[in-house]
Amino acid sequence: MTSSADPYRVMVVDDSAVIRGLLTRALEQDPTIEVVASVSNGQMALNQLPRQPVDVVVLDIEMPVMDGLTALPQLLSLKPGLQVIMASTLTRKNADVSLRALRAGAADYVAKPSSGGELHSADAFKRELTDKVKALASAARGGRSVGQRSVKPTATAPQRPASGSASGATPVKLRDPSTQMPEVLAIGSSTGGPQALFKLLGDLKGALRLPVLITQHMPATFTTLLAEHLGRASGMECHEGRDGEPLQAGTIYVAPGDWHMTVASEGTKRFIQLNQNPPENFCRPAVDPMLRSLAPIYGPRLQAVILTGMGSDGAKGCEAVVAAGGQVVAQDEASSVVWGMPGAVATRGLCTAVLPIGEISGYLRRKVLRSAA
Template identity: 50%
Template sequence: MSAIARAPSSSGAVTDPIRVMVVDDSVVIRGLLGRWLDEEPGLAVVASHRNGRLAVDDVLRSNPDVVILDIEMPDMDGLTALPLLIEKKKNLVVVVASTLTRRNAEISLKALSLGAADYVPKPESNSGVTTSAEFRRELIEKVTNLGQRARSRGLPGHAPAGRPASRLPQGAGAPPAPHGALRASRPSSFTIRPYSSARPRILTIGSSTGGPQALNTLFGEIGSAIGMVPVVLTQHMPPTFTAILAEHITKAAGRPAAEGRDGEVIQPGRIYVAPGGKHMLLAKNGNDVVVRLSDAPPVNFCKPAVDPLFKSVVDIYGTATLAVVLTGMGADGAEGVRRIGEVGGSTIAQDEESSVVWGMPGAAAHTGMCSDVLPLHDIGRKVSKILLGGRP
């Protein structure tokens, strides 16, 4: 059975709410998510279904902007329903909800390759969902921001080609984004600083929403230049997911990628992924540089977070630091980018048009400390050229 929820009245503050469909085989979960979403200004649950088949049959009639899609359901599961939903409504945002098992992590990453915009890890029990403030916060944040992105710009695959950022002298551009801010519109200009004259000795990357797809593209295009330096990266992901992500990156890069292990000496040509639930940093140990894992509190609501990694990298490598900030919500990484710029290192941020959400790269760009703001498909070639010693 499906249930249609009421939309906010015309007297409410939001006149054009983001329309949400909830698809889950648990009536308890459907009811809970429906209440959470309907309580948020600017969101309205327009349909609720117990399986994928009902959702596919109803998607044109209910016309949601965002679908929250469970993985394991009777009759038609989420992975089967996903491409059918997107085929019926081309600009639909699908957020996959799955529990933290290895199988579901693999399915969630598969869903991203099939067109899902993002995933949200779901506590394993109904009681866990009910009491998890973090799950509620993350769900609402993703629905809101991905829905806004789809409404205002269209999905990346359907967006018009981006125009390059204007290059202005340092100090002449727009002010930095406020901490945690999301940029909804394209800025008229950026402050672009020169690339470092030092050849990079490390590549460090930060990403979040849309990151797994972006990372596969980036590593596929960097090519053999990855062998020149160690690569360290933080992708906002929970435990289990990061191990699967590393396996996917290994295939895309043709180089070994794995979760970083505490005390591990980093080596050129290897890719170290921050494990879910831990911050990953670098530290000196004699003449070696080693991985350090930290159980410190979340930074920017994230664990792992990008800022601790970036700051630890630049403290060791200074002007020989090359950083990349890819698609993601929030502003994690911006303070690290500021530090990299202050010591003379280089950062490339992904542009708005090619980002699923232009939060993290937008915040990085607005520090005035980036050396380029580029479309995703240009970043890999640029990084490769720089690592091989070419002029940026």
């Protein structure tokens, strides 16, 4: 039986002995992580999984005997609740396969460092891999938290339900909703975000008649493919935001990898601005710059949604949204892969609702879009 005090147990699956060694060394520099198995293909991973407790599998995509996409559903079936991080190089093909894996149940992905070191500095890669493993392993053991506090969202009105966690947790106070119709929808997400975005935008298909801006923590190439997948899921025009591009109703704009996406205004014109200012919350793109730029332009006509993700990116931006009169909805703990970003917003008392991912679309239809559910 595994306790919360035990090291997080990881299996590394990659056909390259060099990459397996790199991943193992990076992970085991953290004393809270133990690599309990290191194997070279998906079939070996399936054979090894029942032999010892495993919290997280770091799974390569392209391998002989059995590749990662084939092994993924079998691993998840063999051990329900297992967290899987896909590992791939940043090619368009692998980015597309990684997104398919996320829709099939993988929790997250990492971009493997290239031989030339261009994709990630060693320190950045180690931090990303270690942080994701620890966050997902903690979630797998039921240890979702915000900082050091367990939180319990509670509704202040019956029509604004929120999920709960352990008894005795810190309550979350919800704000009263605005009566003003939004003119723009802004969404922030990270770990588990693609799955949540597919669900939310798929559920809202045909209902959105306003610009939608999305910042999802993803590298370049991945964001290009994410926009294509979201366009199919939503039935809307969806592409990466382009510098100087005017905002159009009924269009989804995804922040391109390695660029912060913000919005500026000239008179009644609203247009996108991209920049490569320093990362915020270790991220570029980051949610905070997007929300800070939108708040003074749209004020009470801005609707923000914070979905599953590690860390607290979006919290300061949501403070600006609320100060300007806008509204914030957060995904609840139970339906989040990691309740970091939405939890940080919820515990600051910034939300009008904290909801399961399957109920956010209905809330937006009824309370915000005023269209038939």
